[in-house]
Amino acid sequence: MKMIKNIGLLLVVFFALSCGNVLDKQPLDKLQGENLFSNPEGVKLYMANLYYQLPIEDFTFFRQGFNWNTGDPNNGGFAPAMVTDEAVHTEFGDFIGNDDFQWWDQGYKLIRDTNILIDIIPTLDITDDERKALIGESSFIRAYAYFGLVKRYGGVPLITAVQKYEGDVEALKVPRSTEKETWDFVMKECDLAIANLAESWPGGERRATKWVAYALKSRAALHAASLAKYGDRSPLSGTAVDQKLVGLDKSAAAEFYKAAADAAEAIMNSGKFSLFRANPATPEDAANNYRLLFEDPNNAPEEVIFIKGYARPGSGTGHNYGIWYQPNQTANGWPHPGRMNPTLELMDIYESYDKPGVSAPIMTSEAGNDLTDYNGFNAAKQYKRFEGPNDIFKGKDARMWATMILPGTNWKGQKIVIQAGFIKPDGSPQIMGGEPYTVNGKTYYTYGAADRTQYSGFDTWGGNNTRTGVSFKKFLNEGVNVPPGWNQSTTDFADFRYAEILLNYAEAIVESGTGDKVKGAKALNDIRHRAGHKTDIPLTIENVIRERRVELAFENKRFWDLIRRREYHTTFNNTMRHSILPVLDLRATPAKYIFIRTNVARSNPSTFDYKQYYRYIPGIGANGLVQNPQY
Template identity: 50%
Template sequence: MKILKYITSALLVATLLVAPGCNDVLDLQPQDKMPLENVFSDPNGLKLYLANLYYQMPVEDFRYGEEGWHSNTNGGRNRAMYTDEAIHTEWLGNYGVANGYMAPHYWEQGYRLIRDVHLLMDAIPTLDVTDQVKDNTMGEALFIRAYAYFGLAMRYGGLPLIKESQKYNPNDLESLKVPRSTEKETFEFILDELDAATEKLPDSWGEEEGRRVNKMVAQALKSRVGLYAGSLAKYWHLATLQGEAVDKKLVGMTPGDAEAFFAASIAASETVINSGKYSLYAPTPSTPEEATENYIKMFQDPNIAPMEAIFIRGFNVVGRGHNYDFWFSPAQVRAGAPYPGRMNPLVEMVDLFEEYSHPGEPAPITTTTDPNDVDDYNGYNPSKNYLHFDEPLDPFKDKDARLHAYTVLPGSMMRGIKIVIQAGLIMPDGTPQIRTGVPSEGITLDGVTYWPWGAQNPDDYSGFNSNSSVASRNTKTGYSMRKFLQETGTAQWDAGTSDWMDIRYAEVLLNYTEAVIESGLGDVDKATKALNDIRRRAAFMDPVPLTQENVFRERRVELLFENKRDADMKRRREHHVYFNNRLAWAMLPILDLSVSPPKYIFVRDLFHAAVERPFPINWYYYPIPGIEANGLIQNPTG
């Protein structure tokens, strides 16, 4: 029931960040070591030690995968693929099955970071700096510790709350053990930590603003934590677990616990909103096309949007790049990367985006003359009256600007190239040749040759070829990823330099709207305005009411691929409902040669491999490692 507290002493060694020639110390990575007394005796050493703590924070960024943090060796697996956002071209598993257990674990990493924070806290009173610097440094330490505990709480529930360094005493090991607090107490502690951090943090860091935490960063994280805990309390009963950990409330809360957490989220969100420090980037585009370009630019370089980017993790240092461009660029713009196109947005996610002609409701792509025919995934049916389109992009033209900014659709332009995504042909005699390369020589009509995949050369198309030599670089859902990807440069290993917005203003607005609609607390008019401000930035001119459906949908489309959806599905207990032996689907663009001139049709079908994906409810909590030694009560495992 207890955990050994981490041993600390003045002789422990801290990992430092050194990268000569870099101007932003907080973007450095661990490469060297030196004794702590040397670190804290020099202002630059203190800054480097802080940089190491920032680096250890469990930010779910570009390099976050099933192996954990700061990893680029995951074969293009991304957290979106553990949700209803996307699926991998080849890897067809779902949440929690990597290497036969739930991953990424965070227990040891999290408590290692907490230990390192305590080393800093111990040293702060001895620092040869002003009291203001001491306070600011303590504020950063409190924030980082809260961030670490939040990363742990999301995965394990109630935690051993170690609040200070402990000395190792071989004659009294029991005194070094800390029992798990309840899940409710754990989240209350994190919120209190963030308020304590806020009191000590500065309003601004000048040139380092956005990359070091200030008062509003702490409140923005509190906005996120409060919403997570409130939702968890409200919906925990939807996936009922049993066992000693449940009986002792180490995991589990009740709907009665939700109000206080939602209230905390609302208060923190209002603090950020009312500060006037942040705002939406490019909030009033004149056209959807302008909105699309604004979104593309903001995620390619968040530094152009300091008014929106509340907290950034940098990737512009040599050796600290990411592999999003390498793994996810469509095949036609892969720039030599051998396995691109691996992030396949799911059909139901694309269908969720609204049309400007029908605001306030999802707009599934209509493929036949029957507008209600949007749920048949049985493939091509010659008895259906399919709609015909001159261009494969035509069905998507009225869709939300964010869809075009975040995804590559059939016929999208990227890096000056028209992206070809085609799943086959309807032959002149009406015979379907779908998801097969036959006839490989193409079909010539009126002097024009048409190819099953839209082009003859594999480098000239980006979809559906299932031949083993090129299958791994072709989308299988009909869609590919665009968000964050660069329009210039190369898609080489570790070459991605776009920075990651861990917290941005739009998320705070969405946290606020959701906490208000879920709790009945807060200012409904202000929440309605926040919701519609986000939509106005996406070029929706007419407001929509503040409803749960509108709020939930807006969050999903605005934050698509930002590694927030996994946590959202956890806190609202949606994972086991969605992954109820679920199959993935595909939208097949097919060129119909039986009409003149040839036109495109779209067919809903199963993903190329029909693999059922489950989610047992005990996966909502990770098993705690090492309970034989630390004596902690284990989370439900069956």
């Protein structure tokens, strides 16, 4: 059986044993190694704690940090996608603040806890295989921790052993290493993990393996390579720059691209992994397969490399995607649904099957030249008319239909109604409000139905209805009726999967200009074939980035892609995000649908500042570190 690597089992152990007496006698940094690890349950508990702290950007990763499943209603499910061009929140229009996406104290706590383990490994009375496994696993965890730090802060203090306070605070202060030194350390730790971890665990334990470490190296190396190649797109200045605490020389790009490609290729050549249901017969099959991959990634062992598991509804091992992001009509009594609204920018990027290799923006008028007209309804415009509320999306990439709930499609046994208004027979619009309108004995409602429980779009009441024209589907399980309470969802999250590895490889090949371009093109097109495309497209950076956007949508990759490629400040420069409004046109008999491209209602333009490519370092007054530029 292909190996699925996840930590769900460990999290169950962690919470199940948290009230036990294995570790409650004295602080961890004072425990003797033999006392800690002589008890098998102690090993499980300690390792579960380390895995739980990993900076995995999953269903409980929000602006406030990781494992944020406490049910804070003020957070309202504001996911990282909502500060990118992927989505907006139903109510909030926030952008990136200085305090968002911080992970300093928590990162160094995980490093300290890992260093405790690393320091005592030589003292343990265990077999050589067991020792190698512990070395590999702890190296993987430390690599992941430093990756989480370096991509936020640049060069950071490299602490590789437990620090002990002996009366001199100054002796504990470690200066920042350069950003290059920090990325090199992540690579070194990944290599140590790869060298010591086995391909699987003897008892089938769901923990890091050699392949998981390769996946981490591929992702981290690609990030570093992009920074080196594109850092000059966002010039920064100051002491941190002068000391190379932030920034990489362009000359470093080649080595990191090679590391990313080599790590990805090791996985590709292993024969252990492949794409889930790689050759669908029809686009409809492709959409269903893609949806199933995320409903339960445990059913895709050939593709999934590392999973974070969620085990018990209503506990610290549940999450809230199922209640926050389902459409209003299926809220099941939950007062805050519909929060994730995919943008028109994302809809536009998907290909159509009849014109492969290019984005297929939503065309709303016969003129076809109004893609930048967001001024609302124009009576003089010759809008395309459609029989159904989702006909305008027909022929688009299957992954769009599996990622978004489109207007008029079925979800959990209901037709999801998303309508912004209607055009009266006299040509006057009634959009985003107004009273019911009756013509020829039939009554029409602005939002498509009379009762608020019967539609899922545009009404401002409760903040429960999409304001972009589509609702959210990816990761939601159509067959599960989620109870209306906190942390009721237990869908597992695929942290690393084979499709990302293929995309990492393709990007590293095309960006470096070296390596096997034929193999890189095949990696790109294999993913498209799984989405139902039959025509191969060339290996170009534009094609790779478009594939990343549609294949990895809402997997919390887009935020970091914009960061590492230094494209955030051009993507968001006094930028509005956009919606598409399905509107019933009563000028036609029978009535038909038209679609209007417009700015997201009740939103403001967003701008990304250069300094936000790095987070500020907290506690400068105490730790004496050099602060990042412009903070």
